[in-house]
Amino acid sequence: MDKPSILVVMGVSGCGKSTLGAALAETLGIAFFEGDEFHPQANIDKMSKGIPLQDEDRIPWLNSLREIIATHLQQNTGMVLSCSALKRSYRDILGHEPSITYICLILNQHSLSNRVMARTNHFMPSSLLASQLQALELPQEDEQSITLDATLPISTLKQALFDSLKPTACGTSA
Numbered sequence: 410m411d412k413p414s415i416l417v418v419m420g421v422s423g424c425g426k427s428t429l430g431a432a433l434a435e436t437l438g439i440a441f442f443e444g445d446e447f448h449p450q451a452n453i454d455k456m457s458k459g460i461p462l463q464d465e466d467r468i469p470w471l472n473s474l475r476e477i478i479a480t481h482l483q484q485n486t487g488m489v490l491s492c493s494a495l496k497r498s499y500r501d502i503l504g505h506e507p508s509i510t511y512i513c514l515i516l517n518q519h520s521l522s523n524r525v526m527a528r529t530n531h532f533m534p535s536s537l538l539a540s541q542l543q544a545l546e547l548p549q550e551d552e553q554s555i556t557l558d559a560t561l562p563i564s565t566l567k568q569a570l571f572d573s574l575k576p577t578a579c580g581t582s583a
């Protein structure tokens with residue numbers, strides 16, 4: 410990369426954040442952070458029981474993710490984060506510095522449900538998808554973001570992303 414980028418792969422449960430995020434980090438040779446790993450146990454317990462998180466559950470979690478982003482900004486190193494970042498106010502916590510780009514993956518509820526139900530060893534029940542979709546606020550015009558069709562293969566998503574990122578933000582290709 411010419412200039413270190415902070416890529417935040419966002420969207421509802423099952424859209425492919427972790428899969429694309431890990432693939433991007435590997436291709437770019439930068440660190441990958443799985444946002445779910447930073448949830449307090451109370452949040453995991455809540456979601457496991459099919460109870461949607463509220464702002465007060467998410468804000469401390471988002472603040473801890475912002476700390477990771479802030480460290481990378483200070484050190485001038487790139488990173489990829491997978492994080493639902495469903496609402497504008499949540500992304501305002503994560504940050505909008507010029508080197509932060511939100512990659513929003515879009516998928517319909519039927520496909521999401523199929524993906525979440527097929528996933529094993531994961532705490533998130535498909536019953537929470539409706540509330541996730543209800544909470545989702547797509548990135549607004551003043552947010553640096555790219556919205557992608559999550560039905561595309563990972564290799565296509567990566568290429569589409571590298572094609573649309575400015576050369577100064579991410580000067581590499583898949």
Ligand SMILES: Nc1ncnc2c1ncn2[C@@H]1O[C@H](COP(=O)(O)OP(=O)(O)O)[C@@H](O)[C@H]1O
Pocket residue numbers: 420421422423424425426427428429491524525527528559560561562563
């Ligand atoms: N682009 C894709 N095409 C097909 N399947 C995908 C794609 N991205 C992810 N998946 C699959 O969908 C499921 C959910 O993906 P995951 O990355 O865990 O989503 P999230 O992190 O957003 O919850 C996984 O089983 C994953 O293998």
Ligand SMILES: O=C(O)[C@H](O)[C@@H](O)[C@H](O)[C@H](O)COP(=O)(O)O
Pocket residue numbers: 420421422423426427445456462467492493494495533541
């Ligand atoms: O803000 C939230 O409600 C959670 O972060 C949620 O969006 C996230 O999706 C879960 O942690 C499940 O994890 P997956 O996104 O990996 O399914």
